[in-house]
Amino acid sequence: MSRLVESFRRGGVFVWLSGTTLAFCLAMILGLVGYLAAKGMGYFWPRPLVQVQTATGPVLGEITGQEPARGEETAKIQFRVGNRDIFGQDFRWIPTAGLAAPTFPKDAILIERLEYGPFIGRIVSLSHEGRVVATGPAAFSEALNRLPEAGRLRRQIHSIEKGRVGDLNQRIERVRLSRRKLEAGGDTAGLQALDAKAADLQTAYDQLQASLEQSRAQARAWTLGLQTADGQTKDCPLGSVVRVVPANAMTPFGKLGVYLSRLWEFVADDPRESNTEGGIFPAIFGTVMMVLVMSVLVVPLGVITALYLREYARQGWLVRAVRVAVNNLAGVPSIVFGVFGLGFFVYGVGGGIDSLFFSETLPTPTYGTGGILWASLTLALLTVPVVVVATEEALGAVARSQREASLAMGATKWQTLWNVVLPSATPGILTGLILAVARGAGEVAPLMLTGVVKLAPSMPMDGSFPFLHLDRKFMHLGFHIYDVGFQSPNSEAAKPMVFMTAFLLLLVVVILNLFALNLRRKLRARLGGSTF
Amino acid sequence: MRIRILAQTVLAALVGMSASAQTIKVDPKVSTYKQVSGISGNLNSIGSDTLNNLMAYWVEGFNKKYPNVKIQVEGKGSTTAPPALIESTSQLGPMSREMKSEESDKFEKKFGYKPTKVAVAIDTLAVFVNKSNPIKSLSMQQVDAIFSKGRKGGYANDIKTWGDLGLTGEFASRTISIYGRNSASGTYGYFKEHALFKGDYKDSVKEQPGSSSVVQSVGSDRFAIGYSGIGYATSEVRAVPISDQNKNGGAAFETTYENALSGKYPISRYLYIYINKDPKKPIDPLTREFLKFALSREGQEIVVKDGFLPLTAKMEAEQVAILN
Numbered sequence: 001m002s003r004l005v006e007s008f009r010r011g012g013v014f015v016w017l018s019g020t021t022l023a024f025c026l027a028m029i030l031g032l033v034g035y036l037a038a039k040g041m042g043y044f045w046p047r048p049l050v051q052v053q054t055a056t057g058p059v060l061g062e063i064t065g066q067e068p069a070r071g072e073e074t075a076k077i078q079f080r081v082g083n084r085d086i087f088g089q090d091f092r093w094i095p096t097a098g099l100a101a102p103t104f105p106k107d108a109i110l111i112e113r114l115e116y117g118p119f120i121g122r123i124v125s126l127s128h129e130g131r132v133v134a135t136g137p138a139a140f141s142e143a144l145n146r147l148p149e150a151g152r153l154r155r156q157i158h159s160i161e162k163g164r165v166g167d168l169n170q171r172i173e174r175v176r177l178s179r180r181k182l183e184a185g186g187d188t189a190g191l192q193a194l195d196a197k198a199a200d201l202q203t204a205y206d207q208l209q210a211s212l213e214q215s216r217a218q219a220r221a222w223t224l225g226l227q228t229a230d231g232q233t234k235d236c237p238l239g240s241v242v243r244v245v246p247a248n249a250m251t252p253f254g255k256l257g258v259y260l261s262r263l264w265e266f267v268a269d270d271p272r273e274s275n276t277e278g279g280i281f282p283a284i285f286g287t288v289m290m291v292l293v294m295s296v297l298v299v300p301l302g303v304i305t306a307l308y309l310r311e312y313a314r315q316g317w318l319v320r321a322v323r324v325a326v327n328n329l330a331g332v333p334s335i336v337f338g339v340f341g342l343g344f345f346v347y348g349v350g351g352g353i354d355s356l357f358f359s360e361t362l363p364t365p366t367y368g369t370g371g372i373l374w375a376s377l378t379l380a381l382l383t384v385p386v387v388v389v390a391t392e393e394a395l396g397a398v399a400r401s402q403r404e405a406s407l408a409m410g411a412t413k414w415q416t417l418w419n420v421v422l423p424s425a426t427p428g429i430l431t432g433l434i435l436a437v438a439r440g441a442g443e444v445a446p447l448m449l450t451g452v453v454k455l456a457p458s459m460p461m462d463g464s465f466p467f468l469h470l471d472r473k474f475m476h477l478g479f480h481i482y483d484v485g486f487q488s489p490n491s492e493a494a495k496p497m498v499f500m501t502a503f504l505l506l507l508v509v510v511i512l513n514l515f516a517l518n519l520r521r522k523l524r525a526r527l528g529g530s531t532f
Numbered sequence: 533m534r535i536r537i538l539a540q541t542v543l544a545a546l547v548g549m550s551a552s553a554q555t556i557k558v559d560p561k562v563s564t565y566k567q568v569s570g571i572s573g574n575l576n577s578i579g580s581d582t583l584n585n586l587m588a589y590w591v592e593g594f595n596k597k598y599p600n601v602k603i604q605v606e607g608k609g610s611t612t613a614p615p616a617l618i619e620s621t622s623q624l625g626p627m628s629r630e631m632k633s634e635e636s637d638k639f640e641k642k643f644g645y646k647p648t649k650v651a652v653a654i655d656t657l658a659v660f661v662n663k664s665n666p667i668k669s670l671s672m673q674q675v676d677a678i679f680s681k682g683r684k685g686g687y688a689n690d691i692k693t694w695g696d697l698g699l700t701g702e703f704a705s706r707t708i709s710i711y712g713r714n715s716a717s718g719t720y721g722y723f724k725e726h727a728l729f730k731g732d733y734k735d736s737v738k739e740q741p742g743s744s745s746v747v748q749s750v751g752s753d754r755f756a757i758g759y760s761g762i763g764y765a766t767s768e769v770r771a772v773p774i775s776d777q778n779k780n781g782g783a784a785f786e787t788t789y790e791n792a793l794s795g796k797y798p799i800s801r802y803l804y805i806y807i808n809k810d811p812k813k814p815i816d817p818l819t820r821e822f823l824k825f826a827l828s829r830e831g832q833e834i835v836v837k838d839g840f841l842p843l844t845a846k847m848e849a850e851q852v853a854i855l856n
Contacts, residue, residue, distance in 0.1 A: 165599045455604070490766075
């Protein structure tokens with residue numbers, strides 16, 4: 001008994017308590033990350049293709065779920081049968097009763113396509129412009145040989161579409177807009193010059209389009225003849241085959257290759273099929289970019305506010321009230337910020353900018369609609385209390401002796417602040433930024449009102465002038481999770497994507513934070529062990 | 533023993549049949565899309581979440597024809613379409629219901645003419661139950677009694693449990709767990725008007741943020757019921773055949789294309805895209821081409837791909853006529 005009292009007095013119990021709390025937090029975080037990773041990461045591993053014989057015919061697919069018998073119901077297995085274009089649905093439940101032992105046919109194959117999801121069945125033939133070149137196993141190996149070439153062609157078409165066509169289009173659009181400006185002024189000579197320019201651009205575009213059409217025809221020339229397990233046939237151009245996975249005939253290394261290439265596709269490619277397939281690169285890019293723009297906006301705003309509050313304002317009831325208000329701002333629901341952003345930034349400021357500078361495009365808005373700038377500004381407002389509080393603390397923690405030394409040497413108050421106080425407070429300011437980034441990256445609700453979209457055709461930064469397009473709408477990982485999780489038409493197929501996207505969002509936040517942490521560490525080292 | 537095996541085989545056959553539902557073919561008389569030159573620019577689409585995926589699919593297809601066109605798609609509910617059209621923040625307003633008169637009045641007040649409505653697809657609203665639910669069919673009046681407070685459909689008593697619908701075994705005593713959409717949704721409005729006979733939803737309806745989450749909830753809850761567009765069906769749920777006491781002698785009909793077209797399946801609707809078209813001026817070429825693409829054979833095949841129902845050649849011609 002007395003030992004317990006002694007332990008209380010010395011605080012040993014509290015050491016244990018804090019240790020346990022820490023362990024609990026760590027377990028929660030690791031559990032969450034582990035759960036997301038386990039649910040998501042396994043999805044890319046090629047699973048065996050199982051064939052069973054049912055009363056209505058053979059069924060071939062990956063086994064994705066099981067349900068035990070309950071009451072009057074028999075046990076069931078869920079198959080991912082693919083072939084959405086033929087069967088109507090990707091998944092099917094089959095009662096296990098009366099099923100013969102499942103087989104794993106070596107020639108069964110899963111083909112990932114650009115449209116309609118995966119095909120699961122067998123390759124029957126390969127033809128070139130309607131003429132059969134190879135059949136059976138020969139067709140399979142020949143198709144494998146030709147696949148890289150088809151993929152290269154597809155990427156080439158894609159890059160022309162994105163790059164040169166996009167560029168040309170922007171120039172055509174600019175000519176059209178300056179035409180509208182001139183039309184209002186009635187400058188006929190200028191109009192004629194512009195018309196000539198527009199005609200030139202249009203011919204260039206038509207030529208490009210013709211060559212694209214040729215490449216597309218080339219991509220369509222090779223077709224695979226496919227057959228499902230129950231004997232239905234389907235032709236698929238080799239150009240729209242993403243990947244051929246003969247899952248039952250693969251070595252573990254082959255599977256690893258497929259796994260890595262799927263993982264890479266997920267991280268680096270554009271989404272397909274209404275976001276249920278392909279990658280999420282635009283969403284990653286949009287998230288990072290929005291957070292960066294937000295950081296650029298929130299740091300000056302927060303730091304200047306804190307500087308005034310701490311250093312210049314006369315401390316009194318008014319400043320205390322302002323401080324309380326700033327702290328309370330952190331508790332305002334984020335959707336309220338979203339509504340404010342929509343009303344003030346998008347309709348107010350954006351509408352004003354449009355009528356002043358972009359009147360030629362009206363009624364189509366340029367800044368008067370949601371965009372990455374408005375979303376970042378809204379989030380900057382949302383996270384500004386964090387930065388203000390952290391900066392104030394950091395300013396307060398700068399040793400009085402340092403300030404006095406600076407002032408004693410004849411520096412003005414501003415010089416002292418700028419050269420002595422602020423540099424020592426930088427690590428503290430960065431702490432605020434880290435917190436702000438973590439909060440901002442995970443926020444979705446205000447973005448839904450201020451510029452996030454399900455599918456953005458182009459990214460907010462690209463190769464065409466002026467490179468940074470802050471008026472564009474963007475995709476965001478958080479919204480992507482919401483969209484794929486709650487709104488996708490093919491929710492069964494998309495579920496693992498949700499887990500993977502959530503996992504990646506966490507990863508992005510961690511990487512951004514590591515970057516800021518590293519910066520803070522370096523700064524601290526340079527300042528020689530500041531207090532904050 | 534033998535009877536049990538027989539029963540299982542029959543069950544297996546039934547499951548197999550319902551799973552391999554026939555794929556719908558687009559009317560071959562629907563015209564194919566003809567590409568025109570000089571199309572470029574930006575379009576914004578803000579509106580229905582039922583149409584959200586369909587819009588995304590159409591944009592993907594349209595971009596293959598015109599890689600130089602940029603279309604942004606936002607879908608947070610049909611209710612968001614009219615304000616966006618009025619504020620001119622969007623050019624396309626996909627809606628899963630018709631505009632209410634106050635919405636189109638507001639539009640008219642600003643522009644001096646009514647918004648133009650183009651029907652782009654057909655949707656049957658399905659009443660989904662979990663795949664293990666044995667219920668054979670429901671009448672409109674029963675659906676009303678399950679979902680609504682007031683039973684304006686005229687069903688004699690409130691339906692609370694599956695037993696009230698005549699199910700036996702473990703289902704008999706279980707409360708029906710009801711899922712639906714949130715009130716920004718056009719599906720919410722349409723279902724209220726047609727399946728609830730303009731009555732009010734029960735407070736126990738669990739409102740979901742998207743059609744897909746209704747289906748997912750029903751798929752994971754064995755005693756659930758919910759409604760959403762047939763396009764969101766998965767293998768975890770089953771669409772219940774619906775009958776109407778006052779029509780066709782009370783026979784129940786599946787959610788097939790034929791039944792939707794003939795009107796035998798009682799809750800089917802058009803999906804629309806609203807546009808801002810000044811009757812005195814020709815329609816903006818980009819908007820026109822996008823809609824023409826959506827109405828073309830290619831566009832209607834995409835409708836089938838997303839699980840909705842395509843327009844017939846006659847309907848398509850009517851809609852194209854609006855554009856010209």
